[in-house]
Amino acid sequence: MSQVIARADADALPDITTERGERAVFCGLTSIIWLHRRIQDAFFLVVGSRTCAHLLQSAAGVMIFAEPRFATAILGERDLAGMADCHEELDRVVSELLARRPDIRRLFLVGSCPSEVIKLDLANAAARLQGVHENRLRISAFSGSGIETTFTQGEDQCLASMVPDLPVLSEGSQRLMVVGTLADIVEEQFRRHFAQLGITEVDFFPAARADDLPPVGPGTRVLLAQPYLSDTVTALTKRGAKLVSAPYPLGIEGTLGWFEAAASEWGHHAEAVQEALAIPVARAQKSLARVRGSLEGRSVHFLPDSQLEIPLARFLRDECGMSLTEVATPYLDQTLMADELRRLGSGVSLVEGSDLDSALARVREHRPDLTVCGMGIANPLEAEGFRTKWSIELIFTPIQGFDQVADLAGLFARPLVRERQLEVGSWS
Ligand code: SF4
Numbered sequence: 060m061s062q063v064i065a066r067a068d069a070d071a072l073p074d075i076t077t078e079r080g081e082r083a084v085f086c087g088l089t090s091i092i093w094l095h096r097r098i099q100d101a102f103f104l105v106v107g108s109r110t111c112a113h114l115l116q117s118a119a120g121v122m123i124f125a126e127p128r129f130a131t132a133i134l135g136e137r138d139l140a141g142m143a144d145c146h147e148e149l150d151r152v153v154s155e156l157l158a159r160r161p162d163i164r165r166l167f168l169v170g171s172c173p174s175e176v177i178k179l180d181l182a183n184a185a186a187r188l189q190g191v192h193e194n195r196l197r198i199s200a201f202s203g204s205g206i207e208t209t210f211t212q213g214e215d216q217c218l219a220s221m222v223p224d225l226p227v228l229s230e231g232s233q234r235l236m237v238v239g240t241l242a243d244i245v246e247e248q249f250r251r252h253f254a255q256l257g258i259t260e261v262d263f264f265p266a267a268r269a270d271d272l273p274p275v276g277p278g279t280r281v282l283l284a285q286p287y288l289s290d291t292v293t294a295l296t297k298r299g300a301k302l303v304s305a306p307y308p309l310g311i312e313g314t315l316g317w318f319e320a321a322a323s324e325w326g327h328h329a330e331a332v333q334e335a336l337a338i339p340v341a342r343a344q345k346s347l348a349r350v351r352g353s354l355e356g357r358s359v360h361f362l363p364d365s366q367l368e369i370p371l372a373r374f375l376r377d378e379c380g381m382s383l384t385e386v387a388t389p390y391l392d393q394t395l396m397a398d399e400l401r402r403l404g405s406g407v408s409l410v411e412g413s414d415l416d417s418a419l420a421r422v423r424e425h426r427p428d429l430t431v432c433g434m435g436i437a438n439p440l441e442a443e444g445f446r447t448k449w450s451i452e453l454i455f456t457p458i459q460g461f462d463q464v465a466d467l468a469g470l471f472a473r474p475l476v477r478e479r480q481l482e483v484g485s486w487s
Pocket residue numbers: 086087088107108110111112114170171172173203204205206
């Protein structure tokens with residue numbers, strides 16, 4: 060039986076429980092899979108072990124068909140014992156790579172568990188290598204280590220490492236910076252909607268080209284497209300940018316609220332935004348209505364994984380009619396999530412952090428219709444008769460914006476529809 064939690068009082072905030080314990084989340088290296096697709100002339104050089112190389116190769120198997128844009132410089136046992144000069148070796152690997160690949164415009168040195176354990180200073184190495192290859196490309200370093208990062212935090216570290224390279228925004232001008240990796244098709248749609256609102260001073264960070272670095276300064280208004288970018292926001296605000304408090308562009312309400320928050324910085328009222336975007340909103344409502352029936356009245360449980368859990372829960376409850384048994388998220392940045400927490404309201408069981416055993420015990424107690432979780436947990440839960448959805452799929456799929464609303468709902472509907480088909484099949 061599922062525990063049904065009623066739609067919340069919008070003025071109150073959820074009760075937050077904090078848990079600390081074992082977690083089962085991919086490390087930050089995983090973010091390279093979607094970052095390398097987005098920044099098309101960047102190269103990611105992981106300084107790690109064979110385990111790191113295997114993770115990347117198996118997660119991004121398709122890359123064997125293309126000229127790869129990531130690789131692993133393997134730290135051998137000698138290096139781990141501190142016997143070899145890793146820096147010398149790294150310089151050699153980088154020089155060879157750059158000689159072979161003149162198309163690379165940005166090189167990321169990506170730290171891993173092994174490089175962290177031996178305290179290899181990759182930021183220093185990046186600065187040294189930048190000196191050697193001065194005008195040829197930009198080089199920076201970030202950590203994707205499983206000790207320090209989950210898969211979405213990998214993107215946060217990557218973007219934060221680029222902030223010092225952003226040019227200065229000229230005094231007196233105001234520009235919007237949309238921060239967080241989006242699919243090209245979503246960027247196009249968003250640019251169109253911003254133009255409909257009369258906002259043309261818009262940059263996307265990261266951009267498809269590594270050299271397209273948006274300017275930053277006191278006139279920059281930061282609008283987050285992804286909720287897991289705490290360190291990037293800190294770095295941008297240190298350079299004078301102002302964070303716009305907004306929901307995330309997931310679902311119709313979230314997307315509309317996102318545009319309204321941006322537009323208010325340009326002096327436009329919410330009514331004007333609703334009027335300008337009435338057509339895409341109506342189209343999204345129509346397409347969502349076709350999927351909603353498969354989700355309505357069902358219950359969903361979020362285990363902590365991607366940091367997208369809160370806006371997704373808000374969408375599934377408010378726009379798809381689902382009930383929430385629990386919403387758990389690995390980290391909760393209350394500033395970045397302020398608008399979403401208000402929308403989620405009270406009466407929702409919200410858990411920050413992870414303690415795998417107790418989290419699984421609560422899934423078994425609530426028996427939700429659908430559990431959104433990491434890949435490692437999904438199989439055992441399926442074997443126990445639970446229907447699951449891998450949260451990492453939500454990172455790889457374009458789900459933001461009006462035109463993607465039905466696809467987003469469809470990702471959650473699919474396991475439930477399949478289950479019904481199986482039930483029907485077993486009776487016929
Ligand atoms: Fe494993 Fe750490 Fe390498 Fe990630 S960074 S693949 S967790 S060893």
